[in-house]
Amino acid sequence: MTSNRLPATIIGVAILLFLAYSSIFVVSARQQAIVLRFGNIQDVKTEPGIYFKLPFAFMDADRVQYIEDRALRFDLDNIRVQVRGGAFYEVDAFVVYQITDARRFRQTVSGDRDSAEARLRTRLDAALRRVYGLRNFSAALSDERSSMMQEVRADLQNAAESLGLVVRDVRIRRTDLTREVSQQTYQRMRAERLAEAELIRARGNEAGQRRRAIADRQVVEIVSEAQRDSEIMRGEGDAERNRIFAEAFTRDPAFFEFYRSMRAYVGALSDKNTTMVLSPDSQFFRYFKQSGDPAQAAPTAPAAAPSN
Secondary structure: OHHHHHHHHHHHHHHHHHHHHHHEEEEOOOEEEEEEEOOEEEEEEOOOEEEEOOOOHHHOOOEEEEEEOOOEEEEEEEEEEEOOOOOEEEEEEEEEEEEOOHHHHHHHHOOOHHHHHHHHHHHHHHHHHHHHHOOOHHHHHOOHHHHHHHHHHHHHHHHHHHOOEEEEEEEEEEEEEOHHHHHHHHHHHHHHHHHHHHHHHHHHHHHHHHHHHHHHHHHHHHHHHHHHHHHHHHHHHHHHHHHHHHHHHHHOHHHHHHHHHHHHHHHHHOOOOOOOOOOOOOHHHHHHHOOOOHHHOOOOOOOOOOOO
């Protein structure tokens, strides 16, 4: 009898262990659990711990669906938005959200994260287009960027709550010109820089011409003043020379005539190519004939001019 009861006991223990295992489920700190009975929500467990349910999940009696209970994130890349003024830009953004109402999350999207994120992506795309369409591109690069993200978050909040979610944060990671707009912007900026360079160059040429004109006028004035001063000094020198000659002539007229004759000889005979045709009795050479004191020469005899 004992040997016959042993297999039955083992089977009974195995069944009890199986029923106990099928009746226990564990919820971690990063999870929520939805207990489903015949497809309907029976209970929602949001605190971590060990819980019990009816066994035989394969008969759809009680089944547990685990839902994330932590901050989740999804990205939305390369969104083409149009800003005020008509220019197009590419925007990358991401959303941080958390499932706060597991029951509603199960009822709306059957607890499927992909379905929930697909709905939020559609709403995020529309919110980004609206927020950017009300502003210029420079707003995304200024202090207004934070307020833009707050507006996008507010637009998402109602849609998220309808799914049992709460949007924790919305961030814009990148705002870039599209390739076409980037090329147009580059050409426009290049044209602006060239125009600015031409303007600076024109102003520089104008300033250079003005300074050259001032310098030329100053040169003319300085040269004129120098020529005037030189003429005055030359006139004063000539007057002084004539005064000295006149004084010397009045002191010794004979010596003065002798001096002038010597100067005339030097001027006439210094050039080897000069030919002079004169009479031997010419007054020009009278000092070559006379000896003794030069004062014996006739004081009134003029010095002959050289002829070529």
